Amino acid sequence: MDTLLMELFTSLKGGLNCILKTTKRVLNRRINNSCNLGGINIGDFNAHSDVWCSCGTNNEAGNSLQRFMLDTPESCLLPPKDFPTRINYSNGSYTTIDLAFASPSLGNSHTIYTVNEPTLFSDHNSFVIQWKQQDQDSEPSSPRFSIQKANWSEFDEALKSMEIDKMLMLAEEVDQKIEIFQGKLLEAAEKTIPKNKHNLKGQKSTPWWNEDCEEAKKRNEEEKTRV
Structure with a gap:
């Protein structure tokens, strides 16, 4: 499977909206070219939303991502709700701001888990996404x-x-x-x-x-x- 990996980062206010629009255009072009093409978007979005985190508040980045998810069925959220990606060492609480999106063909066959490694000297937990290898030749073509x-x-x-x-x-x-x-x-x-x-x-x-x-x-x- 031909797969596009995109890592997203922006420090500018309003920059996330621009990135999401570009991501959507890229996904649409690839989906139109072939239904078997996969896309993965990973990044520290700094986005708070009750959709993926019981944080009790939504910020601008979170609202932008929610609109992106509604407008882009070609991309699905991979981490489950309250997936701990960042720890607040002052009170020991976790939030979910590092997110990953993938095309449905990839999102239906994955496992995801965090790697809590203190030697990384970061308040963000790394996470690993694994996909089950599919035998393309054994898949029957649907009429x-x-x-x-x-x-x-x-x-x-x-x-x-x-x-x-x-x-x-x-x-x-x-x-x-x-x-x-x-x-x-x-x-x-x-x-x-x-x-x-x-x-x-x-x-x-x-x-x-x-x-x-x-x-x-x-x-x-x-x-x-x-x-």
Whole structure:
């Protein structure tokens, strides 16, 4: 697997936002080129957030990272919550400000642990990330929906017969509604849209994603970089 390692550091106020925008552009270019490319971002972000640390407060860097995580599904946080990376020797408390992000293909098969070594003369704990080697040749390629051969009239009829509106009204949480809607779309697609076997290994097939969606996503990313 071709993997990009990025170590991030900034001492300038507002510099983290600039770095995160650049990181997002790099990730998007690599994701668009191949779904098997991996990316790892590691750094002392000095970012406080209740998402990854029970510190009771969020700072500007933490809020920036939270927005980055929401806007960038191509990158997932590796350390678990309250992962101790920095110790405050005055009171013995720990915080999580050294973080690591990776593409989902890497984030799903890792172990992470700290190395508390006093001889390093630092108030930061080093941490080690290990990935399980995957046998690419043994991975079966998943079939992909062939949109060009879809029978859209049968697809519409299949959706209507499922009475999705009634099911969505019964669901109380937004996440439940989304899960129901996506599940029914896939169910209808399985019945009415044929598949081919030319999908890239590990790439999840969805019937609603096509070239128009890809182009719209690229335009959206370009607009964000101008803000």
